[in-house]
Amino acid sequence: MTDTDWGALAQYWLDRLAACSEPGPGVTRLPFTPEHRAALGVLTELMEQAGLGVSLDAAGTLIGRLEGPAGAPALLFGSHQDSVREGGAYDGIMGVVLPVLALMKLRQQGVTLPFAVEVLAFADEEGVRFPTALMGPRALAGTFDMAALGLHDQDGISLRRAMEDFGLDPDALPGLKRDPAQALGWVEIHLEQGPVLAVAGQNIGIVTGICGIERHMVTLTGKAAHAGTVPMHLRRDALAGAAELTLVAETLARDTDGLLATVGALHVRPGVVNAVPGEVALTLEIRASDDGVREQAGAALTQAAHDIATRRDLTLQIARTYAQPATPCSPQVIERLSRAAETGNRAEVPRIASGATHDTSAMAALCSVGMIFTACRDGVSHHPDEYVPLAALNAGILTLERFLKQWQ
Template sequence: MTKTNWGALAQHWLDRLAACSEPGPGVTRLPFTPEHRAALGVLTELMEQAGLAVHLDAAGTLIGRQDGPEGAPALLMGSHQDSVREGGAYDGIMGVVLPVLALMKLRQDGVALPFAVEVLAFADEEGVRFPTALMGPRALAGTFDMAALDLRDRDGISLRRAMEDFGLNPDALPALKRRRAQVLGWIEIHLEQGPVLEAAAQDIGIVTSICGIERHMITLTGTAAHAGTMPMHLRRDALAGAAELTLAAETLARETGGLLATVGALQVRPGVVNAVPGEVALTLEIRAPDDAMRERAGGALTQAAHDIANRRGLRLDITRTYAQPATPCSAQIIERLSKSVEAGNREAPQHMASGATHDTSAMAGLCPVGMLFTACRDGISHHPDEDVPVAAMSSGIRALEACLRQFQ
């Protein structure tokens, strides 16, 4: 009997799912669209081949369930089916396929688990179509804001209408809230979206936490002037101040382990070659696996902005526009995942924080959570060249299978 190459089988299903896309480069699959519907058809076929009972809930989450003993709680696993525009074939959707294949392997081996397992394919994690995200896990955790149903996409279609046109009942969302006693925990497997695992020659990493995020809008205002007639020592150059602040953010992050700081957007006025910039609006984003670290960095960089503005004679307007707390993973699930990965490797797995937000951050409002990362080629994600090696997917399936065998 031919031995199953589970990573290659995962690639087969992911290739089929990648075809559920709008025309164009890479994968574009937005929630509550024909492409979403097509992906649900492929996932339903996969789940049913694994012996799972499949249904679609009111949030558009496809759920494949393997029952356990009567009254037993469920371990939840999964990720999201949607993509960014012209994204890759692995982000999110791989985290649905691999757990199903792990259950398929256990079934083939005749293993009966003492608990139920559900694999969930959430409709919308990326927030590309509507200015909201994570509806599926938030509905399960009871944290979804029903006011978000009135938000509209770029064609003016509300989230409520899109769901109704998809055959869903948005008014039933509150009833999706799970009781904590029903749930053992949540595990998500996702490509790393970075180069750390590949550089370490490891297929799998253990996520310790999901970074908290805060964002600031900053405007520095000086005086626009003729570039040929205003002496350097008399200039009130807003862009020079913004550059100094950008370097201060980079320096602080380089000197603080785990901290990430990014100035990602600049608007320069008047923005012409022969004028001293009179105003610069910029964004500052800070991420850290620990909220205290993030808040200290936010305070330090706010003070740096004031110091730079005072020294350069600039007016400063700074507002924190967004704050999301960090999500620590369960120590118990981290330990179980670590043992599961170690069982198939000669060395201890890499432990790492996730700089990106995932469905796991919302599921933490319901139950203990854990995450695995797979290596991805060149750290590329959200791009048509996104790629997870077959060997890494095989390692992920083995790790999930081993974790399920020991999870009680």
């Protein structure tokens, strides 16, 4: 095979995996289901063709392992096999297929490595079936909360029961914890899920880190009133205050490098066409790869909410309900990945932060981590139209191949 054929081979396997789905648009493949079982069968076939030994651990993680010298640590690759409902054919699963094909390519060249390599297909990253996520990498890092086994899906089936019905032993999860000394590092390749690379005309980007996230619940209370009888200067319009806060958040994020701010949900009362809104509850989410930037923005927007409420004679309730720190990628891994990517590019490969959470965020508790992004058409993801061009698939495989060769 020529170098340009590997992207087409990746698409062949991704098409087969996309067929492991519930009926309907796109790909729907939830953990511990017949569709999950079918995907494991296809991945096992692929891994065995690449010369990997294949096993399934107690978390439902499929592991393809290339043995190295006795006692040598393992370099870890992978992503998740599950999808959102009516999602795409690349999110997660591409990060399993491409490293296996890179190892297949090295095998054809007769290349041997001074360490073991594992490619991991985690069972559940999306958290769609059960209200938890990242079980596979958290088990490896020793951070999985066993209480999550009692969580239920919409049919009332507990995570514990679903795993047992799948032939797994949930009580064995604590024993999956890896020795950090035996983990050389972790790399995940994932479609960008955004338009930056596509707009830049680049197939590959190197991730600098995964954004930290914080969420605030905000309630502004004014006075509901008749829309036709209360003059504008006498109104205590809660929605007008919420709109002002939304624009303040947008302006701050536009003016602050690396900051994202979103008002994603609004609940307006009384919510009728001829009444001044008396109460608005809204969500404010803030993301940044720098925790200091994120926390400073949270403080600034909290103060802005107080100022708006005072000026508009509104009552304010605001509370931070969730906070997740950023996950920086290892500078050493970033440099190695950048060298591997730039070998095959005429221009400098972009370095960008990930605004979405990935398995990498949990693996960081075990070892040094890195990520590669591939371009995706129009930045679309979590949708049936999700698509990674063949050139980007091919570039991903070649980047992984060169990255692995650096360690010879």
